[in-house]
Every structure is written in structure tokens, then in C-alpha cells.
Amino acid sequence: MPRTDLYRNVHMGQRARMFTLAIELGAADLDGAGAAVYAERCLDLTRELRAHAEHEDTFIHPLLRQRAPAAADALDAEHLRLDAAFAALDASARALPGTAPDDLPEARHGLYLALNEVIAAYLAHLHAEETVAMPALWENATDGELEAVFAAFRASRTADEALADLRAMLPALPAAARATIVRGAVEAAPGEEHRTLAALTTTLAPDQRNRLYADLGLPEVWALRDR
Known part of the structure; x- marks a missing residue:
């Protein structure tokens, strides 16, 4: 019987949204209004991913650090790398709506590259959580403890x-x-x-x-x- 997986389903949703945004931004023929829309979508993405990291830090990582500190250290290093990629994407997104029309195609492509840098870094992070952190928790924590993590997170949500x-x-x-x-x-x-x-x-x-x-x-x- 499969054990409780704290990452799988939410990560699948995140991948789908990131890939969809990258495809749509890459194909976009932007005007001023479209630039504002895609800039906000990119900012929404980094807000979502930062909030997700905070949830993990609050509900998953205390147990991980207690039971598998080496895995927790690896994820801490991943977060530092992600923060830099998020900041670069935010800066590119905020600059896009003010871009002159003739410069929008190159600015859009710059945003597209910054988005894909985030995606590349984030995919590596997801892989580490799914292939290092989760197996470490399966080895060192009980099903009851993993279910308690889920229950605490659900109780925190409106x-x-x-x-x-x-x-x-x-x-x-x-x-x-x-x-x-x-x-x-x-x-x-x-x-x-x-x-x-x-x-x-x-x-x-x-x-x-x-x-x-x-x-x-x-x-x-x-x-x-x-x-």
C-alpha cells in the first residue's frame, strides 16, 4: 500500500501551471495590456512558490530536520538558489509593462528566459524533495506522523x-x-x-x-x- 506522500500531488499541479505559463508566454504577441497580464502572472507564480516554501518550512521541515537533518540541509541550500531566481523573474516582470512597444518582443523574451530559469531551478528542487526528502521521511517517520503533517496543514487553511x-x-x-x-x-x-x-x-x-x-x-x- 502506498505511503503518505507530502509532495506528489501539489508538485504535479505546480509543474502544470509553470509549463502552461512558459508555453503561453513564449507564444504571446504582446501589446501593453498583454504585457501587464503576463507580468502579473509571473509575479503570481513567484508569490505562490514562496508561499509553498513557507508552508513546507512550517509543516514538513521541522519533522525532516529532526529525523533526517542531512536531507533538510540539502533543501535549505536549494531555497537559497531559488530565491535568486525568483528575484530575477520579479524584476523582469515588473519592468515589462513599462516597456516601449517596439522593445516589447525582446523584453517578453527576456521575461520568458527568466521564467524558464525559475522553472529549471524549481524542477531540481522538486526532484530533491521527491527523491531525497520524502524517502528520508518514509524511512524515519511513521505514517501517523506524516498524516499529522497533512492534518496540521489542512487545519491552517481557510x-x-x-x-x-x-x-x-x-x-x-x-x-x-x-x-x-x-x-x-x-x-x-x-x-x-x-x-x-x-x-x-x-x-x-x-x-x-x-x-x-x-x-x-x-x-x-x-x-x-x-x-
Whole structure:
């Protein structure tokens, strides 16, 4: 039976959003309004990744440092490298909206390169967490302790934050994992099942939503009630 993985699902969502942003920014033919949109999307990304690092520092790393200090030290070094890449992307994003129209193509490409530098650094960080930190925790912590980490994080989130977390993650997950998560969320909201399912599925593509309803054994009309 698979053990509790503190990283897998959220990291899959992060990868999907980073890759999508890079593809869309790379193909963008920007005007002034578009420049502001993509600048804000890049700033939103670094805000999200910094907040994620803070969550890990608060909820995961105390246990990791206690049980596997060498792995914790490796992640600390990764954070320093990431901070520099985040700062460079932020600077490039903030400069983009004020760029003269004739200079926008080169400025957009500069932002694209800064974004991909973040992605490259962040992918290495995710790999370290998934192949070094998580195995170290599996070796040195119990399932109960890992579940307690999850429980503490969930308790720290407001209802709106928890919904946003799931909406960001669900499109990137395999169908079976998506159905398990959504089923748990729906069962945890007695009397609000219809609204909960509708709220959770707003970020899914139509084929993903149809597969989810099939996996849950629900007709689409049930899921769309009370929208």
C-alpha cells in the first residue's frame, strides 16, 4: 500500500501551471495590456512558490530536520538558489509593462528566459524533495506522523484557501487520484455535496469533469445542480 506522500500531488499541479505559463508566454504577441497580464502572472507564480516554501518550512521541515537533518540541509541550500531566481523573474516582470512597444518582443523574451530559469531551478528542487526528502521521511517517520503533517496543514487553511488549493491541483492529477480527493471532499460536506462538487470542478476540462462524474458514479446533471 502506498505511503503518505507530502509532495506528489501539489508538485504535479505546480509543474502544470509553470509549463502552461512558459508555453503561453513564449507564444504571446504582446501589446501593453498583454504585457501587464503576463507580468502579473509571473509575479503570481513567484508569490505562490514562496508561499509553498513557507508552508513546507512550517509543516514538513521541522519533522525532516529532526529525523533526517542531512536531507533538510540539502533543501535549505536549494531555497537559497531559488530565491535568486525568483528575484530575477520579479524584476523582469515588473519592468515589462513599462516597456516601449517596439522593445516589447525582446523584453517578453527576456521575461520568458527568466521564467524558464525559475522553472529549471524549481524542477531540481522538486526532484530533491521527491527523491531525497520524502524517502528520508518514509524511512524515519511513521505514517501517523506524516498524516499529522497533512492534518496540521489542512487545519491552517481557510475554506476558501482549501478550495483554491484543490482547484489548482486537480487538473494535473490522474483520474483515480482526482476521484479519491474529490470523493473525500464531497463526503466531508454533508448537505452541501452538490455545491461542493460544482465548486471543485470549475478548473477541470470537460473530458476530465465527465471522467470524474463517471468515476464517482454520478450523472452530470447531479453535479451541476445548485450551481
